[in-house]
Amino acid sequence: MTKKLLGVDVGGVIIDRQNDQTDTSFFGPNFLATTAVPGVFECLQQLHRNGYHIHLVSKCGPTTQQRTLQWLDHHRFFERTGVKPQDVHFCLTRAEKAPICTAQRITHFVDDRLDVLDYLKDVDQLLLFQPNHKDERRWRSSPQRAKLVNHWPEVVRLLS
Numbered sequence: 001m002t003k004k005l006l007g008v009d010v011g012g013v014i015i016d017r018q019n020d021q022t023d024t025s026f027f028g029p030n031f032l033a034t035t036a037v038p039g040v041f042e043c044l045q046q047l048h049r050n051g052y053h054i055h056l057v058s059k060c061g062p063t064t065q066q067r068t069l070q071w072l073d074h075h076r077f078f079e080r081t082g083v084k085p086q087d088v089h090f091c092l093t094r095a096e097k098a099p100i101c102t103a104q105r106i107t108h109f110v111d112d113r114l115d116v117l118d119y120l121k122d123v124d125q126l127l128l129f130q131p132n133h134k135d136e137r138r139w140r141s142s143p144q145r146a147k148l149v150n151h152w153p154e155v156v157r158l159l160s
C-alpha cells in the first residue's frame with residue numbers, strides 16, 4: 001500500500017480566521033484564546049487512525065512560529081490528533097512549502113490559499129479549504145487541480 005502523507009496548513013485551516021477582527025485574534029495579546037477551526041482536532045485524529053502520516057506546514061515569521069507552537073501546546077493539539085511535534089515545519093515564503101512537501105513525500109495537502117496549492121507540483125491531491133472570496137472566484141474561473149472543501153468532515157470524506 002502506498003503511504004498516505006498529509007500536509008496541513010495552520011492559519012485558516014487549523015487556527016480559525018473568524019477570530020481575526022476580534023479580541024481573540026491570533027495576532028493580538030490573547031492569541032492562546034484564538035479558536036480552532038470547528039472539527040479539526042477530531043478530523044485529524046480520524047485521518048491519523050485511517051493511516052495518514054500528518055505534517056503541519058506553515059508559512060510565517062519567527063514571532064508567529066513561536067505563537068503557533070504555544071497555541072498547539074496550549075490546545076493539546078498533539079495529544080488530541082496524533083500528530084508528532086517533530087512533524088511541524090515552518091517556512092518564510094509560500095513558495096517554500098513546495099520543497100518541504102517534496103522532501104517529506106507529501107501526497108495530499110490542505111491549504112486555504114490557492115497560490116500555495118499552485119506551487120505544490122509534486123503533491124497528488126490538493127484541497128482548497130474555506131478560501132477567501134478572491135481565491136474562490138479564481139478557483140471557479142478556470143479549471144483547477146485543487147478540490148474546494150468547506151469544512152473538516154468534508155476533508156475526511158474526500159480522503160477516505
Ligand SMILES: [Mg+2]
Pocket residue numbers: 009010011012013111112113
Ligand atoms: Mg493559511
